[in-house]
Amino acid sequence: MAQVENVNDVVVKMPAAQVSERRPLEVSGWPVLGVCVLLVAAGVALLWSQGEQGTPVTVSAGVALIVLGVLPLQALMAVAPGQARVVQLLGRYLGTVRTDGLRWTVPFTQRRAISTRIRNHETDVAKVNDADGNPIEMAAVVVWQVEDTAKAVFEVDDFVEFVAIQTETAVRHIAGNYPYDSHDNGQLSLRDNADEITGKLSAEIAARVSSAGVKVIESRITRLSYAPEIAQAMLRRQQAGAVVAARRQIVEGAVGMVEAALHRLDAADVVDLDDERKAAMVSNLLVVLCGDKDVQPIVNTGSLYQ
Secondary structure, eight states: OOOOOOOGGSSSOOOOOSSSOOOOOOOEEHHHHHHHHHHHHHHHHHHHHHHHGGGHHHHHHHHHHHHHHHHGGGEEEEEEEEEEEEEEEEEEEEEEOOOOOEEOOOOSSSEEEEOOOEEEEEOOEEEOOOSSSOOEEEEEEEEEEEHHHHHHHHHHSSSHHHHHHHHHHHHHHHHSSSSSSSSSOOOOOOTHHHHHHHHHHHHHHHHHHHTTEEEEEEEEEEEEOOOOHHHHHHHHHHHHHHHHHHHHHHHHHHHHHHHHHHHHHHHHHHHOOOOOHHHHHHHHHHHHHHHHSSOEEEEESSOOOO
């Protein structure tokens, strides 16, 4: 899992948030519901008991009890787990209710439901040039969650769309800052340093969406390849590089084996070879060890120098 780096290390200048989440006046809704039911029942019973002979005072009292019992019901709300309610009164932000169950808050308020569950967003495949100017295709998935509901609601128009756009922007920026393949030792590349690159990607996305109250849990590159128009050429280059690396390793091993053979012959005093014979022996051994096909041995039935 790619951990999010320090957001302050990523230079992304986003506006400072003007509002932050707080808790409003809210209590359990069950006692309020019980009181409201009793008030409505008392009002209905009073009107029923008076019938047509009821005086204006008793009728007004019964109606008042019913109204007092009905009005608080408007402020009841059911909050599900993984959900929060943003409470507003006449456009003013009062707070966010996160406690699940039946809750009661200030009457005549607007209560907007916001999901606080963990979400995934996968970007479309973006075609962009890497640091070397080669066209590549790249896509990523980001795991995120609403951390501050007030910022998510009031700082941006649509925080889901905001996360999607900023994620794609970060993917394009990261892809353009690093080469697909590393040509120098110590240089980060998209293909060879996946953990470091995804860490930087997570940090940049987190910096871009922090003003919207969103927390980035992790990000991961889901697709990384050369664009189709240069894929074959780059594949041949990678194959050539692999062949060169393999040949280099074979030559290094062959030279070591030849050195060991000459050292053993000299130490055991098996045969006394002059420089010309040593050169011929080295040449033959290198041909045998470095060749990619089986060699055909030639048996010398004459002397060493024929």
